[in-house]
Amino acid sequence: MEDTIVAISTAQGVGAISIIRVSGKDAIKIVCKIFSNKNFFNAPSHTIHYGYIMDGNEKIDEVLVSLMRAPKTFTKEDVVEINAHGSIMTTDKILEVLLINGCRLAEPGEFTKRAFLNGRIDLTEAEGIMNLINSKTDISRKIALNQVGGKVSSMIHDLRDDLASIIANIEVNIDYPEYEDIEEMTIDKINSNLSELEDKIDKILKESKNGEILTNGIKTVIVGKPNVGKSSLLNRLIGEEKAIVTDIRGTTRDSVEANLKLDNLILNLIDTAGIRETDDVVESIGVDKSIKLIDQADLILFVVNYNERLSEEDLIILNKLKGKNYITVVNKCDLDKKIDDEKLENVIYISALKDNNIDKIGDRIKQMFNLEKIETTDLTYLTSARSGAILRKVLDSVKEVRKGIKNNYPIDMVEIDLKDIWNLLGEIIGESYDEELLDNLFSRFCVGK
Numbered sequence: 498m499e500d501t502i503v504a505i506s507t508a509q510g511v512g513a514i515s516i517i518r519v520s521g522k523d524a525i526k527i528v529c530k531i532f533s534n535k536n537f538f539n540a541p542s543h544t545i546h547y548g549y550i551m552d553g554n555e556k557i558d559e560v561l562v563s564l565m566r567a568p569k570t571f572t573k574e575d576v577v578e579i580n581a582h583g584s585i586m587t588t589d590k591i592l593e594v595l596l597i598n599g600c601r602l603a604e605p606g607e608f609t610k611r612a613f614l615n616g617r618i619d620l621t622e623a624e625g626i627m628n629l630i631n632s633k634t635d636i637s638r639k640i641a642l643n644q645v646g647g648k649v650s651s652m653i654h655d656l657r658d659d660l661a662s663i664i665a666n667i668e669v670n671i672d673y674p675e676y677e678d679i680e681e682m683t684i685d686k687i688n689s690n691l692s693e694l695e696d697k698i699d700k701i702l703k704e705s706k707n708g709e710i711l712t713n714g715i716k717t718v719i720v721g722k723p724n725v726g727k728s729s730l731l732n733r734l735i736g737e738e739k740a741i742v743t744d745i746r747g748t749t750r751d752s753v754e755a756n757l758k759l760d761n762l763i764l765n766l767i768d769t770a771g772i773r774e775t776d777d778v779v780e781s782i783g784v785d786k787s788i789k790l791i792d793q794a795d796l797i798l799f800v801v802n803y804n805e806r807l808s809e810e811d812l813i814i815l816n817k818l819k820g821k822n823y824i825t826v827v828n829k830c831d832l833d834k835k836i837d838d839e840k841l842e843n844v845i846y847i848s849a850l851k852d853n854n855i856d857k858i859g860d861r862i863k864q865m866f867n868l869e870k871i872e873t874t875d876l877t878y879l880t881s882a883r884s885g886a887i888l889r890k891v892l893d894s895v896k897e898v899r900k901g902i903k904n905n906y907p908i909d910m911v912e913i914d915l916k917d918i919w920n921l922l923g924e925i926i927g928e929s930y931d932e933e934l935l936d937n938l939f940s941r942f943c944v945g946k
């Protein structure tokens with residue numbers, strides 16, 4: 498973090514203003530070298546200065562420069578932001594002179610990474626920033642803002658506080674063993690406190706599924722045997738010709754992905770190759786993939802043909818859908834009814850060809866995911882797969898400890914396990930981390946953030 502970094506922080510392109518952001522110990526000194534307004538160097542923090550960016554004697558642009566001295570800045574380092582005219586030539590030229598004068602080009606997310614490494618934000622807040630930038634709906638924006646504001650972080654701190662008081666209880670017990678009965682009392686108490694903690698974590702994990710869905714979208718797969726109209730349905734849903742529609746059976750071999758916005762829900766649609774027992778190598782790869790996708794999906798649209806009786810293949814798929822979140826879409830209702838639909842559940846009748854009833858699918862999905870109810874909660878959710886996975890590990894460990902207690906595990910061993918769980922919770926907020934994790938996380942940010 499010795500380097501002073503620079504990046505164009507606004508979107509690349511023509512606009513009224515572009516911002517070039519500089520952060521690091523030499524930020525002020527370097528900008529001063531290329532700025533016509535020499536009062537800038539000794540100016541107080543959080544002030545704005547007018548002048549020209551110069552390349553030697555040549556003026557590059559007329560600008561306003563914000564000066565923010567450490568530590569009250571985004572990165573906790575000295576930060577300078579140059580507000581230039583939003584022309585690609587101008588911003589590139591300013592970037593170039595800053596690089597010549599001693600800055601290094603920032604990596605994606607490096608400003609946020611510094612904010613994290615310098616202790617200004619924790620990992621859940623950093624993830625919140627990324628979610629905020631990427632939010633596609635109003636509700637995902639609100640969830641991300643809560644995360645940036647530290648609500649997820651305090652949820653984790655609360656769990657750690659609970660755990661800390663249980664650990665303190667045990668320590669009292671170990672330190673004052675002369676009091677009779679105290680061990681038994683302590684064990685009962687610890688057990689009931691751990692059970693409360695378990696319930697709390699369980700609730701957070703359940704609700705987090707909502708957070709993940711609202712932030713990242715509902716992973717939706719369209720399945721059905723070949724030729725029932727899956728690609729046609731996908732095209733109707735997304736309103737563009739993204740999947741190839743043909744009347745030769747089994748032509749949609751690769752999955753096609755598309756995003757669809759349904760009010761506050763995002764559907765990540767995946768069209769699968771037709772599920773069909775087959776000898777064709779290419780197609781059978783697609784079929785295996787479809788079956789796998791059913792298992793990974795949050796929602797399945799199972800398409801069947803109104804104009805045909807249910808076949809063996811339909812029934813195989815139906816069998817695989819048992820216990821899953823699915824809608825049965827009976828397509829081709831513009832043709833004569835031949836389907837024996839008594840066995841089908843959660844059915845919507847449509848015609849992809851005639852564009853009939855397609856909107857009913859969206860209404861049903863909104864109902865199934867209970868959006869109204871979600872909107873009334875305070876929208877504090879774990880949204881990253883990373884933190885969800887750690888919290889699940891925490892839950893398993895708490896369960897293990899309770900089992901141990903039941904089996905008369907020595908209390909000092911219980912304490913060690915609880916301390917490990919406390920540390921594990923710390924990984925969610927980034928109290929301990931490895932470089933690879935950070936690189937992976939921050940590389941998903943845009944340059945300049």
Ligand code: GDP
Binds near residue numbers: 727728729743746847
């Ligand atoms: P997929 O193999 O399941 O993806 O099916 P496609 O979307 O490729 O459609 C197969 C054939 O059925 C094409 O000829 C479509 O035009 C036709 N088709 C799709 N939807 C309908 C519909 O609602 N009514 C009728 N009559 N034909 C349809």
